[in-house]
Amino acid sequence: MKGILKKRGLLIVAAAVVVALISLVAINVTGGHTDGFSGPIKVVTQPFESVMTAMVRSLERVYGYIYEYDRVVNENAELREKVARLEKEYREYSEISQENERLRALLGLSQRSEYQYETAAVISWSASTWSSSFTIGKGTSSGLKLGDCVVTETGYVVGKITEITAANATVTTILDSSSSVSAAIYKTGATAVAQGDFELMRQGLLALRYLSDETDFVRGDTIVTSGKGGVYPRGLVIGYVEDVTYSASGIDLQASVRPAAEMEDLLYVFVITGFDAAD
């Protein structure tokens, strides 16, 4: 046994070290891209993950039919009410928009530019307790790049691309403790920073920090991106204030924010591949 361990055991450890070194070099050389090592593995495992994810979602749907009927009925009633209210708001918005166009034409101002989007399917979520990220089925071959901002179909902020290969990319969500987004309170325009927090992440929340003492906000207020930093365009909805507290030191005002994007239910996301920094 000892002979075998001496001969082949050392060989295996040496092989593991070589694999580790090669991949570390590959990661460093590509500056966060993972083409060198995990890319090919993901290409092999991606179909299995997709099938499994689809199966899990089907089971969740069956569970939903059986146990969540009453909740769905109530939600449906609420949504009907909301649709009626939104239709009224839309009519008002259309009138304002037309007026806005006329005034812009009068003043000779250009129209607000649109974002360039790329749609991508969510392949799998990270299995880690310690981070919040997922893999999407598009990468550099579809025009995506590191740092691109990811949103839902309704424009709610999800996160940004932190790793990329030719065929897929890793999106780190705004809940992750490494995430930091320059934010603003929609109602007042007061700026702050929406940061991922390890404890809040497990409750599906993030923290709003660096607020001034005079900041006026209450539960339910909308938090949007401020556009500073150039990663996220201005005015995208991050979430809604859940609770207003003070930091552990008792000095700094902070808030917990529930993301507007329902992270767990994401099937597709939109990657903003280009936008006017002035937006």
Added chain:
Amino acid sequence: MRKTKLLNIGKILLHGAALLIVYVLQAAMFPRLAILGVKPLLLPVIVVCIAMHEGPVRGALVGLAAGILCDVSLNEPAVLFTLLLTGVGLGAGYLAETFLVRGFLSCLLTVLAALLLCTAVQMLQIMVAGGIHISRVWAPGLVQVLYSLLFVIPMYLLSKLINLIAGTQPE
């Protein structure tokens, strides 16, 4: 001779299939079944279960493959688990051959040690990288170890089943 070779190939294929199934469960199913926001680590469990039956060399090889898959499923850019699980497979196999009596209790204790090691490394990583104090990470760490420990029974049985199908002779 030829039969032994075929059984060995069969066993390698079965171990590969077991790893793939556990990987898919860890990567696609259990992220949606978190308890208190904590997801289980399944690959270290299967590595120990196989290594306990197969010895250090094959245990280390299974650990190497599982480690690569683990790094992919955890979206880890570093190769932390590739090294860690190779060591876990090697160590578990060595302990089973020298100090421990092969059985469920030994397997459970070795899995517990492996999970504590893996979780401690993950905790250390987030404490260093994120500047987070230990008081904020020990509770989820403990939940992760306990949640993962639940899977020892099915995985122990799975590795026993593979041995039953493809023979018990290690190496």
